[in-house]
Amino acid sequence: xxxxxSPEDEAFRAELVAFLDEHVPPEAAGGxxxxxxxxRSGGELLPDWAxxxxxxxxxxxxxxxxxPPELGGRNCTPVQTLIYLEEMASRRVLRSFHFPGxxxxxxxxxxFGTEAQREIVPAAIRGDTVWCIGMSEPNAGxxxxxxxxxxxxxxxxxxxxxxxxxxxxxxxAQKCFCYVRTDPTAPKHRGxxxxxxxxxxxxxxxxxxxxxxxxxxxAEVFFTDVEVPRENLVGELNGGWRITQGSLAHERAGxxxxxxxxxxxxxxxxxxxxxxxxxxxxxxxRRRMAELYERAASLRALGYKGFASFAQGSSAPxxxxxxMATSELxxxxxxAGMQLQGAYGAVVDPDRxxxxxxxxxxFLTSFAxxxxxGSAEIQxxxxxxxxxxLPRGT
Amino acid sequence: xxxxLTGHQxxxxxxxxxxxxxxxxxTLLRGHIEDPAASDPLWRHLREFTxxxxxxxxxxxxxxxxAGHVAAxxxxxxxxxxxxxxxxxxxxxxxxxxxxxxxxxxxxxAGTDGIWLPNNDPVKTFVPEADRVDWVAIVADGPVLGVVDxxxxxxxxxxxxxxxxxxxxxxxxxxxxxxxxxxxxxxxxRATVALAAEMVGTARRLFELTLQYAKERVQFDVPIGSFQxxxxxxxxxxxxxxxxxxxxxxxxxxxxxxxxxxxxAVHVAKAAAGAAAKRAAKDGIQIHGGIGYTWEHDLHxxxxxxxxSEYWLGSSEWHRDRLADLLF
Numbered sequence: 139x140x141x142x143x144s145p146e147d148e149a150f151r152a153e154l155v156a157f158l159d160e161h162v163p164p165e166a167a168g169g170x171x172x173x174x175x176x177x178r179s180g181g182e183l184l185p186d187w188a189x190x191x192x193x194x195x196x197x198x199x200x201x202x203x204x205x206p207p208e209l210g211g212r213n214c215t216p217v218q219t220l221i222y223l224e225e226m227a228s229r230r231v232l233r234s235f236h237f238p239g240x241x242x243x244x245x246x247x248x249x250f251g252t253e254a255q256r257e258i259v260p261a262a263i264r265g266d267t268v269w270c271i272g273m274s275e276p277n278a279g280x281x282x283x284x285x286x287x288x289x290x291x292x293x294x295x296x297x298x299x300x301x302x303x304x305x306x307x308x309x310x311a312q313k314c315f316c317y318v319r320t321d322p323t324a325p326k327h328r329g330x331x332x333x334x335x336x337x338x339x340x341x342x343x344x345x346x347x348x349x350x351x352x353x354x355x356x357a358e359v360f361f362t363d364v365e366v367p368r369e370n371l372v373g374e375l376n377g378g379w380r381i382t383q384g385s386l387a388h389e390r391a392g393x394x395x396x397x398x399x400x401x402x403x404x405x406x407x408x409x410x411x412x413x414x415x416x417x418x419x420x421x422x423x424r425r426r427m428a429e430l431y432e433r434a435a436s437l438r439a440l441g442y443k444g445f446a447s448f449a450q451g452s453s454a455p456x457x458x459x460x461x462m463a464t465s466e467l468x469x470x471x472x473x474a475g476m477q478l479q480g481a482y483g484a485v486v487d488p489d490r491x492x493x494x495x496x497x498x499x500x501f502l503t504s505f506a507x508x509x510x511x512g513s514a515e516i517q518x519x520x521x522x523x524x525x526x527x528l529p530r531g532t
Numbered sequence: 533x534x535x536x537l538t539g540h541q542x543x544x545x546x547x548x549x550x551x552x553x554x555x556x557x558x559t560l561l562r563g564h565i566e567d568p569a570a571s572d573p574l575w576r577h578l579r580e581f582t583x584x585x586x587x588x589x590x591x592x593x594x595x596x597x598x599a600g601h602v603a604a605x606x607x608x609x610x611x612x613x614x615x616x617x618x619x620x621x622x623x624x625x626x627x628x629x630x631x632x633x634x635x636x637x638x639x640x641x642a643g644t645d646g647i648w649l650p651n652n653d654p655v656k657t658f659v660p661e662a663d664r665v666d667w668v669a670i671v672a673d674g675p676v677l678g679v680v681d682x683x684x685x686x687x688x689x690x691x692x693x694x695x696x697x698x699x700x701x702x703x704x705x706x707x708x709x710x711x712x713x714x715x716x717x718x719x720x721x722r723a724t725v726a727l728a729a730e731m732v733g734t735a736r737r738l739f740e741l742t743l744q745y746a747k748e749r750v751q752f753d754v755p756i757g758s759f760q761x762x763x764x765x766x767x768x769x770x771x772x773x774x775x776x777x778x779x780x781x782x783x784x785x786x787x788x789x790x791x792x793x794x795x796x797a798v799h800v801a802k803a804a805a806g807a808a809a810k811r812a813a814k815d816g817i818q819i820h821g822g823i824g825y826t827w828e829h830d831l832h833x834x835x836x837x838x839x840x841s842e843y844w845l846g847s848s849e850w851h852r853d854r855l856a857d858l859l860f
Contacts, residue, residue: 139538139590139784140533140534140785141789141791142533143533143534409859409860412860413860424853425852427860428799428852428853429803431800432799432807432852433804435779435800436778439778440774440779442534443774446536447536456778462767463771518763521771526743526766526767526770527747528743528755528766529755529758531759531760531763
């Protein structure tokens, strides 16, 4: 156990810092604060500067540093990847405004895709192709394996009918990584396949949905006799459930540094807010802020500990805890920000109250964290059953 | 930041795990309730590990986590986490014999308010194992240090039957000498992290007992561990345990490196260990139900240890308040 990384790894950090100092666009610097990415883009889901920034990262081998250069990386070690995530998070620099392509589709295609499918991976990572993930349905949320969007299997094509919902980026995506039922007679986990659907295929209708915070971002996607070539099948027919497990693992493994850094920034903001509100000598306020800090700090330590076991080849159960814990703590932090404003806690009026609703809106937005990508309750089930070895309920 | 254990650290952990499992069964803890001499055979095995008291805190913490796992009684904690570091920092000649395992000692700092800061109170309290060690090192305002061999003491009974606390009278004839104020602060920080490591071990024991019980206990024809209400409690216990374990290791690393973040890290570690231990104790007894409420079941031995440790060397709330002083 030691605090410092090796000189080679610190040299890696120095190279990254030099790159960032030179290339980070002003819009990306000082990036995330209290609001999510969409709030900072002037209502635009994917501004031009964000597209250009992701491509710049890719071209310099800084998009996914652990990948080889042709995939936007530089073949760096796991420790260096962590240093990269640390540095990006502490500088609050976002690498991309749309995570499905680089974080879920790319690793899934690299593992399960055909040679032709692997050829479209670079564009997914560079952000040239925007992807959405067709997972959730009106009747398949936590029970994802219960999805009902049907794909008839023909010799040369699939014909898809059904509906997806909560589909982030669907309004701007060129492609959808879509989970469909190809065998309705098989047990539900064994009748799912994964197909790549071009979003301009006839029969696809997209109805944008607004988040509860008011901003746009996700959508309902309807499929009516949508024809998809057979070669767009990813992995084996009826083998899609394995791919869902893989894609969610990619999402969870790398996000804790960013999640913890956001928490730390938010808590610094709370301390500052308490000072400005003149309640920084209040014993209850002070103890509450310290408790939030303690929880964030211990989660950072847990993330590093999990990384150490991951780097040594263990399955790293620590990662199962990080999403659940950071998202729940985030909700508490934003609510604390509302409480610190007393009667003005729920005010979003820009003419009244200097916070302009950022804590209240952040609070509303923060619910995404405990619902999307596996709710906090599902995370607890997973911890109980897969990490602690408890039996499944009936 | 690298949390992976070196080969040496793995050896420390594995050695401790085997030794404590073998030499400190709960029958010893029960014998210790009637007669503290029941812990003497354990001490004879632990004597050779007293050099940990003058080594890296990370090593000592790995060892003490296993001590906490069995709620080990006796003078080991007082000697290695308090007495030896104090001797080392103040150049006391008793250090060699202490590290050789030939001499035991404890440290008295807190006055009757229970706060571990040098003070002029003529009575020091929450001094562990003061009746059964060779030396009691008294730190008073100045700071000054006086080491005495047979002060007037009175036991302070807590819920814990595995660690015994005492009040120590500071007699007028104690020969005090001046010591470095920073050294006292460093020793208390070190002991605080060491205690947090022990608490994490105790919390892990409570968690393991409870997890095992949830898998075995059948009600409504199924193991109670298949119920979501039980699963979610255990997941939350596991989270608090994992984050506390990590926070303690981080704090030990910062203390060893004299890192600028160490003061915050120490407060975080003790508060997180307290949160984990209290949750493991409360949810542990709840999940055990009626059997956990009995004297015969071993659970209460660890619940008692967890709660007494929570209030020693600063409660979770006390450490959060100090943390707040650093945040604001």
